[in-house]
Each structure stands twice: as C-alpha cells, then as structure tokens.
Amino acid sequence: MVEATEKTGQKQAQKGQFAKGSSGNPKGRPKGARGKATLAAETLMDGDAGAITKKAIELAKAGDLTAIRLCMERILPPRKSRPMRVTIPKINGPEDILKAVNAILIFVSSGRITTDEADALLRTVEAARKAMETEEVHLELDELQKRMEMIGA
Secondary structure: OHHHHHHHHHHHHHOOOOOOOOOOOOOOOOOOOOOHHHHHHHHHHHOOHHHHHHHHHHHHHOOOHHHHHHHHHHHOOOOOOOOOOOOOOOOOOHHHHHHHHHHHHHHHHOOOOOHHHHHHHHHHHHHHHHHHHHHHHHHHHHHHHHHHHHHOO
C-alpha cells in the first residue's frame, strides 16, 4: 500500500510534462500554416468557388445588403493604415514636444487625420521624448562620473 502512495506523490510532484510557461514547441505553429478545419473548407470550396462567387455577385446586384458588403470587402478591404501627409514640427528638444502634440491635435480637430492615426503619431512623439530623457540621464551620469574622478573617489 505504501508503494502506491509514493507513486502518486511522485506523479503529483511532476504536474505536467513541461515547465510552467514553456511548451514542447517554443516557436509555435509556423507562419502561414493552416488548421485542419481551414484545409477541409478549402477542399470543399475548390470546385464551387466560381459558382459561389457568381451567386454572391448576383445577390449583390439584386440588392442583398449582406452580399453587397461581402463583395465590397473582397474588392476593397478596409485599409489598416495609410500614409499621412501632415507636417509635424521637428523635435530637437523638450520644448518641441508640446508643439508636435498641438499640431497633431489640430490635424485631428480639422479632420485631416483620424484619432487612431493621431494615437500612432502621439506614440511616436512619446518615443522621441523617452529617447531625449534617456540621453539626458546618460549625460548627467557621465558628468557625475567625471566629478567623482576629479575628487578621487
């Protein structure tokens, strides 16, 4: 009886094949790999894709809103991002950050860019601010090191 209890204790101590946070395949599924369900659906559609597409177009022409939306999404998919033609003041120092933020706010309020685009630009300005801050800290550390060397500490 003791022997069975010891085996159970060993099994409970293992608690899984892999350590927490890691798996047997750290790279995961390769990019572009499709699941079994997707492959099965593609196989079913291969022979009928042309006929289904033709029917969707017919329904769209007849005024079926769902078919129209489906066709439009395939013809002109929603754009994830677009090039923005806006001029933001060059950021040379901390005083320029507020100018850049204000320019972005003006672009949003005038409708030249969307709030999502403004968010992306503001994150870029924030990255510039952090870079300047980091540079400033490094310069201060270098200056402090020079002072310490002069003192002889």
